[in-house]
Amino acid sequence: MPDTAMPILDVKGLKTVFRTRGGEVHAVNSVDFDLRPGELLGVVGESGSGKSVTMMSLLRLLPSPPAEMRDGTVMFDGQDLLKISPEELRKVRGSKIGFIFQDPMTSLNPVYTIGFQLAEPLRAHMGLSKAQARSRSIELLQLVGIPDAERRLKDYPHQFSGGMRQRVMIAIALACDPQVLIADEPTTALDVTIQAQIIELVKELRHKLGMAIIWITHDLGVIAGIADRVMVMYAGQVVEEGPVGEIFRDPQHPYTQALLKTVPAVRGPRAERLQVIEGQPPIMYEAPVACSFRNRCQFAFDRCSQANPALTGISAPGHRAACFLLDKASTPEPEAANG
Amino acid sequence: MLTFTFRRLLLAIPTLVLISLIIFLLLDLAPGDPLADQPLSIPPEVRQKMRDALGLDSPAYVRYLLWAKQFFWVEPLVFIDWVTGTSFSEGMQRIVSWQFRAPVFDIIIQRLPQTLWVVGLAYLVGVLIALPIGIISAYRQYSWFDQVGTFISMIGFSVPPFFSGVLMIVFFAIMLPWFPSIYDTTLVVDDFESFGQQIRQMTLPVMVLALQTTAQLSRFMRASMLDNLNHDYVRTARAKGMTEKVVLLVHVLRNSMIPVVTVIALGIPSIFGGAIITEQIFKVNGLGQLLITAIYANDLPMVQTLAFIFAVLIVLCNLIADVLYGLLDPRIRYD
Ligand SMILES: Nc1ncnc2c1ncn2[C@@H]1O[C@H](COP(=O)(O)OP(=O)(O)OP(=O)(O)O)[C@@H](O)[C@H]1O
Ligand code: SF4
Numbered sequence: 001m002p003d004t005a006m007p008i009l010d011v012k013g014l015k016t017v018f019r020t021r022g023g024e025v026h027a028v029n030s031v032d033f034d035l036r037p038g039e040l041l042g043v044v045g046e047s048g049s050g051k052s053v054t055m056m057s058l059l060r061l062l063p064s065p066p067a068e069m070r071d072g073t074v075m076f077d078g079q080d081l082l083k084i085s086p087e088e089l090r091k092v093r094g095s096k097i098g099f100i101f102q103d104p105m106t107s108l109n110p111v112y113t114i115g116f117q118l119a120e121p122l123r124a125h126m127g128l129s130k131a132q133a134r135s136r137s138i139e140l141l142q143l144v145g146i147p148d149a150e151r152r153l154k155d156y157p158h159q160f161s162g163g164m165r166q167r168v169m170i171a172i173a174l175a176c177d178p179q180v181l182i183a184d185e186p187t188t189a190l191d192v193t194i195q196a197q198i199i200e201l202v203k204e205l206r207h208k209l210g211m212a213i214i215w216i217t218h219d220l221g222v223i224a225g226i227a228d229r230v231m232v233m234y235a236g237q238v239v240e241e242g243p244v245g246e247i248f249r250d251p252q253h254p255y256t257q258a259l260l261k262t263v264p265a266v267r268g269p270r271a272e273r274l275q276v277i278e279g280q281p282p283i284m285y286e287a288p289v290a291c292s293f294r295n296r297c298q299f300a301f302d303r304c305s306q307a308n309p310a311l312t313g314i315s316a317p318g319h320r321a322a323c324f325l326l327d328k329a330s331t332p333e334p335e336a337a338n339g
Numbered sequence: 340m341l342t343f344t345f346r347r348l349l350l351a352i353p354t355l356v357l358i359s360l361i362i363f364l365l366l367d368l369a370p371g372d373p374l375a376d377q378p379l380s381i382p383p384e385v386r387q388k389m390r391d392a393l394g395l396d397s398p399a400y401v402r403y404l405l406w407a408k409q410f411f412w413v414e415p416l417v418f419i420d421w422v423t424g425t426s427f428s429e430g431m432q433r434i435v436s437w438q439f440r441a442p443v444f445d446i447i448i449q450r451l452p453q454t455l456w457v458v459g460l461a462y463l464v465g466v467l468i469a470l471p472i473g474i475i476s477a478y479r480q481y482s483w484f485d486q487v488g489t490f491i492s493m494i495g496f497s498v499p500p501f502f503s504g505v506l507m508i509v510f511f512a513i514m515l516p517w518f519p520s521i522y523d524t525t526l527v528v529d530d531f532e533s534f535g536q537q538i539r540q541m542t543l544p545v546m547v548l549a550l551q552t553t554a555q556l557s558r559f560m561r562a563s564m565l566d567n568l569n570h571d572y573v574r575t576a577r578a579k580g581m582t583e584k585v586v587l588l589v590h591v592l593r594n595s596m597i598p599v600v601t602v603i604a605l606g607i608p609s610i611f612g613g614a615i616i617t618e619q620i621f622k623v624n625g626l627g628q629l630l631i632t633a634i635y636a637n638d639l640p641m642v643q644t645l646a647f648i649f650a651v652l653i654v655l656c657n658l659i660a661d662v663l664y665g666l667l668d669p670r671i672r673y674d
C-alpha cells in the first residue's frame with residue numbers, strides 16, 4: 001500500500017457555499033481528504049450529499065455566482081488550487097487533473113467533431129501541431145477502445161452511442177497524461193453492460209497509465225471491486241473514510257452501516273432483508289452545529305444535537321469516522337440510545 | 340444539403356404563385372378607382388377609352404394572367420437584355436405603373452439604392468452591435484453593462500420607429516442641429532465633402548431602425564447565450580483547461596448562433612416593413628415610400644408588384660434560414 005507516500009492531492013477544510021435567493025446553501029462543510037499517487041479513492045453518499053460540488057470545487061469549476069469557495073486549501077503540485085491565478089489553474093485543468101462527468105450525452109459540444117474536441121487540450125497544454133494532435137487523438141481513441149478511430153475523428157457526438165461518448169470523454173480526460181483523474185459517476189447514465197465495460201476500461205487504464213483516481217458513485221458494489229480507499233459523504237461532510245476492506249468489514253458510522261445494508265450481498269447467504277434509509281438528507285441552510293445525521297440515526301443521543309462530531313481515528317490504521325459513538329467516554333448506556 | 344436546397348427552391352414556386360394570386364385577389368377586392376385622380380372634366384367616353392386601354396374591365400383572371408406573364412416572363416427577359424445587350428424582350432409589354440406611366444421595375448431600380456443604403460445598412464449596424472452586446476450581457480449577467488443593455492432594449496422594444504424617429508429629429512436635427520432631418524435623394528457622392536453629407540443624412544434613419552434591430556436581437560442573443568452557458572459541455576470545456584475566450588467564443592457562441600442566425604435571416608423582410616414608416620418620417624424616397632404613394636394613387640400594378648417582391652423576399656429568407664440552420668447544426672440532416 002502506498003500509505004506512506006506523500007499525497008499528490010491534499011484537501012483541507014474545504015467549504016463551498018451557494019448563495020441563492022432562498023438564502024445560503026452550505027453544500028461542502030470543512031471537507032478534508034487526501035489522495036496518494038496511483039491510488040483509487042471511492043467517494044460514496046446519497047444524492048445531494050455534496051460529492052460533485054466537492055470535486056468541482058477543487059478545480060473551481062462551479063459558476064460563481066452562485067458558488068463561493070469560502071475556505072480551505074487544495075494542495076496539488078506544491079500550489080494551492082484555490083489561490084492560484086486563473087492562468088495557472090488552466091494549466092492544471094485537463095492537463096494534470098482530468099475530469100469525467102456523469103452524463104456523456106450532454107458533456108460533449110454537439111456542434112464540433114470529436115477530433116476537434118480531443119485536439120483542443122492537446123494543442124493547448126502539450127503544444128502539439130495539428131498533425132501531432134491528430135495522431136495522438138487516434139492513439140487515445142484506440143486506447144479507450146473505439147474501433148475505426150481514424151475515421152471517427154470526423155464524427156460528431158450525436159453519431160456515437162452513450163457508452164462510446166463516455167469513452168470519448170475518458171479519452172479527453174486522459175489526453176495529456178494527467179496525474180489525477182476525477183470521475184463523477186461516469187457510469188450512472190449508462191446501462192448495466194456498458195457500465196461494466198467502462199469500469200473494466202478504467203481498471204485497465206489505471207494500471208497502464210498509473211494515475212490516481214477519484215471515483216464518485218452511488219454503487220457500493222463498484223467501489224468494493226475497484227477502490228483502494230473509500231470516503232463516505234453526508235450533508236457535505238466526510239463522515240467516514242478508510243481502506244476499502246475495513247469499511248466493508250467493520251463500518252463505524254451509523255450512516256455507512258445503513259448504506260451497506262442497502263446493498264445486496266454478492267457472495268454468501270442472503271441473511272437480512274435489504275433496507276432503505278428512512279428520510280432524506282438535509283439541505284444545509286447553515287453550517288452544521290450538530291450531527292447532520294441525527295434525525296435519521298437510530299443511535300442518536302443528547303450529545304448528537306449539541307455538537308458536530310469530528311473525524312476521529314479508530315484502531316485500524318487510516319480508518320476514521322465522525323460519530324460520538326466512537327468516543328467511548330460519551331457513549332450512553334444501550335437503553336438510553338433507544339429512548 | 341444541395342438537394343435539400345434545390346427541393347426547397349422548387350417547392351417555393353407553387354407557394355409564390357399562390358401568394359401572387361392572393362395578393363391580386365385582395366387588391367382586386369379593394370375599393371377605389373385608378374382614374375379617380377383624373378379631372379372630372381374628362382368626358383365619360385374618353386374615360387371609358389382610358390379604362391379599356393388599361394384593361395380595367397377585362398375579367399380578373401385575364402388581368403392576373405397578364406400580370407403573371409409580365410412578371411415571370413417579360414421582366415426577366417428585360418433583365419437578361421439589360422445585362423447581356425440582347426433584345427429578347429423587344430416589343431413586349433412590361434408591367435407599367437399607372438401613376439408614373441413608366442415600367443414598374445425601372446422605378447423600383449431607381450428607388451432601391453436609397454432603401455438599401457438606409458435600411459440595409461441599419462440592419463447590418465443593428466446586427467453588428469446586437470451580437471457583442473448580447474454576448475457580453477449574458478457573460479456578465481446582472482452587471483451594470485447588462486442592466487444598461489436591458490434598459491435600452493426595453494426602450495427599443497417599446498418605442499415604435501414613428502415615435503423614436505420624430506424624437507430623434509427633435510433632438511438631433513432641431514435642438515442640436517447636427518444632422519439634417521430630411522434625406523436628400525438628389526445628393527451625388529463624388530467627393531469627400533458630399534460623402535460626409537451622405538453619412539450625416541443617413542445617420543438618423545439608420546439609428547432609428549438600428550435601435551429596433553439591436554433591441555430585439557441583443558435580447559435574443561443574450562437569452563441564447565445564457566441558455567447555452569448552463570450546458571454541461573461548457574463545464575467540459577473549462578475542465579479541459581480552455582481559456583474563457585475559447586469557452587465563450589468557440590464553444591458557447593457557435594451553439595448560441597444557431598437560433599440567432601435564423602432570426603437574423605427571418606428579420607430581413609420585416610425590416611422593409613419598418614422602412615415604410617421610417618422612410619416616411621425622414622422623407623427617404625425608397626421602396627417603402629414608393630409603396631405608400633402607390634397605395635394612395637391606386638396604382639395597382641405597382642402595389643401588386645412591390646407586395647409580391649416582399650413575399651418573394653420572405654420566402655427566400657425562410658429558405659436561407661433553413662439552409663443556415665442545417666449548416667450550423669450538424670445534428671440536422673435534411674436528406
Ligand atoms: N447551483 C446550486 N445552487 C444551490 N445549491 C446547489 C447548487 N448545486 C448544488 N447545490 C446543492 O449542493 C448539495 C450537493 O450537491 P451535489 O451535486 O454535490 O450532490 P451529489 O452528492 O453529487 O449528488 P448526486 O449523487 O445526485 O450527483 C445539494 O444539496 C444541492 O442542493
Ligand atoms: S453522532 Fe449521534 S446522530 Fe450522528 S451518527 Fe453518531 S450517533 Fe448518530
Ligand SMILES: [Mg+2]
Pocket residue numbers: 051052053184185
Ligand atoms: Mg453529483
